Amino acid sequence: MIRRHAERHRTDTIGWLRASVLGANDGIVSTACLVLGVAAAQGTHHAVLVAGTAGLVAGAMSMAAGEYVSVHSQADTEQADLDRECSELRIDSPGEHRELAAIYVGRGLDPGLAKQVADQLMAHDALGAHSRDELGISEALRARPLQAALASAGSFSVGAVLPLVVVVVAPHDTLLVAVSATSLVFLALLGGVAARVGGAGVRVGAIRVLLWGALAMAVTAAIGAVFGSVG
Structure with a gap:
């Protein structure tokens, strides 16, 4: 009896990891930018906190809705492809055998072995073989x-809470510096952790997120300062 080797790959987590990292990054950046803009425009401490809280709620709902619609569209496309493949298997099974064998030949198997592999895989799970090897749809990447919507909303909320906590505990006259500095630290940590989990370089991941976050916060604070001086 052949024992199946249980092995987890990073691609098994790529779906939720992408949604979680995107949500947390957006939560930190958008909320930090929002409170910095209001603070730079000479808003009161209460106004800054209210704006940040509203941004958290609105952003979390927007992330969840957007991610759900986007990923559901992908799921609908995958299902349509699978339905069409089912129909083709019913109508022209020999042709589907040849098509699958040709895929394996293209990957380097000789024609005889490719035909044997195609025959055995289709006898075991014809739709599974075609969805995986012809359509590129696997269970790990479905x-x-x-799941994507909940991960996005939850991670956005976690990310957005971080600058809001700083707003609550920091004195009003230090808000700009405190929120900017702590948010950049949070972004660097997030980028490093995401890169680590995804198997990429930690330093590169941290710097990439850090630079874009710093640019967004600088632009927003500058715009807020302009409106504050005009008002």
């Missing part, structure tokens, strides 16, 4: 709309 679109999961609800």
